[in-house]
Amino acid sequence: MFEFDIQHRDGRARVAQFHTPRGTVTTPMFMPVGTQGTVKGISPQELTDIGSQMILGNTYHLMLRPGEAMVAAHGGLPGFTAYPGPFLTDSGGFQVMSLGHMRKITEEGVVFKSHLDGSLVNLTPERSIQVQEALGADIIMAFDECPPYPAEREYILRSLERTERWLARCLTVKSRPEQALFAIVQGGVHEDLRQRSLDLTLPYETPGFALGGLAVGEPKGEMYPAVAFTAERLPEHKPRYLMGVGHPEDLVAGVALGVDMFDCVYPTRTGRFGYALTDEGRLNMNSSAPRTSMEPLDAECDCYACRNYTRAYLAHLIRAEEMLGPRMLSLHNLRYLHRLMERARAAIQAGQFHAWASAWAERYFRSGVPEWFQQALETGRDPLGQKSQS
Numbered sequence: 001m002f003e004f005d006i007q008h009r010d011g012r013a014r015v016a017q018f019h020t021p022r023g024t025v026t027t028p029m030f031m032p033v034g035t036q037g038t039v040k041g042i043s044p045q046e047l048t049d050i051g052s053q054m055i056l057g058n059t060y061h062l063m064l065r066p067g068e069a070m071v072a073a074h075g076g077l078p079g080f081t082a083y084p085g086p087f088l089t090d091s092g093g094f095q096v097m098s099l100g101h102m103r104k105i106t107e108e109g110v111v112f113k114s115h116l117d118g119s120l121v122n123l124t125p126e127r128s129i130q131v132q133e134a135l136g137a138d139i140i141m142a143f144d145e146c147p148p149y150p151a152e153r154e155y156i157l158r159s160l161e162r163t164e165r166w167l168a169r170c171l172t173v174k175s176r177p178e179q180a181l182f183a184i185v186q187g188g189v190h191e192d193l194r195q196r197s198l199d200l201t202l203p204y205e206t207p208g209f210a211l212g213g214l215a216v217g218e219p220k221g222e223m224y225p226a227v228a229f230t231a232e233r234l235p236e237h238k239p240r241y242l243m244g245v246g247h248p249e250d251l252v253a254g255v256a257l258g259v260d261m262f263d264c265v266y267p268t269r270t271g272r273f274g275y276a277l278t279d280e281g282r283l284n285m286n287s288s289a290p291r292t293s294m295e296p297l298d299a300e301c302d303c304y305a306c307r308n309y310t311r312a313y314l315a316h317l318i319r320a321e322e323m324l325g326p327r328m329l330s331l332h333n334l335r336y337l338h339r340l341m342e343r344a345r346a347a348i349q350a351g352q353f354h355a356w357a358s359a360w361a362e363r364y365f366r367s368g369v370p371e372w373f374q375q376a377l378e379t380g381r382d383p384l385g386q387k388s389q390s
Contacts, residue, residue: 002020029262063121239261
């Protein structure tokens with residue numbers, strides 16, 4: 001049911017078909033985030049039109065409002081949201097970290113105050129799986145603890161060992177075979193702790209694995225060695241998901257290192273703030289230059305905004321605080337990331353990924369390609385050795 005068929009390779013980068021109950025998706029891919037059961041400002045039809053393949057739903061937020069029972073009454077997230085494709089739900093683990101002083105972590109789970117009304121909520125591995133089963137996603141995530149950055153080594157070690165025990169509890173109560181549960185590898189930026197988490201997690205042989213505990217504030221020069229170290233030790237024949245990553249440069253570097261799936265609120269959030277993503281970097285629509293420009297946001301983009309509107313018009317909408325402005329920038333930014341992954345897949349299929357990625361980086365990093373990105377591409381140029389598990 002959850003077959004992962006690798007079709008092309010170029011170094012560590014690969015193109016695969018990932019089969020789910022609600023359809024087959026092609027990786028590497030970016031997943032838009034629908035935190036509250038909607039990708040902010042974008043309709044399901046628009047998501048389909050721009051090439052979205054899988055949408056992420058947020059267990060923490062949907063559990064609190066409207067509650068998983070209401071979502072289940074609609075037949076799960078596809079019926080509730082009218083998006084017919086595959087869904088992935090997170091476990092609530094990342095929100096546990098972001099709540100900070102509002103929560104208490106124990107072996108049993110996490111007790112936290114609702115950000116809506118301050119009421120106490122008890123989220124355990126068992127409760128997380130119960131909610132995710134009711135939400136009806138194709139891919140569900142094991143309940144984990146995501147340590148912040150920086151954190152003490154001893155804390156990260158205790159946390160990753162607790163995450164493994166929580167994984168075992170998640171699998172014990174999981175009851176729906178049509179949902180694939182992905183385990184999450186933690187360990188921060190420390191290779192020995194990443195290896196410890198891998199040693200504990202890989203024996204569970206879940207249908208896919210996520211790289212967790214990254215993109216939480218650490219420098220890119222520390223993050224990408226950890227991505228490379230972890231990805232090359234994950235099973236070659238299963239999907240690898242780098243959680244919470246959505247900047248264009250991060251997607252290209254992650255693909256180079258063998259990552260298949262990404263998600264982040266970045267494209268829609270940055271669109272709401274008035275920024276457009278392009279191959280020349282981020283375009284600030286709040287500045288004066290776009291206000292008189294007759295160009296589209298991106299002449300190479302085929303989204304509705306780029307086909308129909310000038311920069312001047314969209315800049316006017318942003319300044320006038322018209323809803324259409326942030327909506328169109330969000331739509332464009334999502335399409336940009338989908339196009340970026342489409343181009344990456346085409347380059348892998350042609351055996352030209354590293355040449356394409358290097359040329360893209362020269363254009364994107366106008367002040368010079370950073371060393372961390374160059375190193376990621378160089379590491380990814382060599383095929384995987386014997387470290388990848390079978």
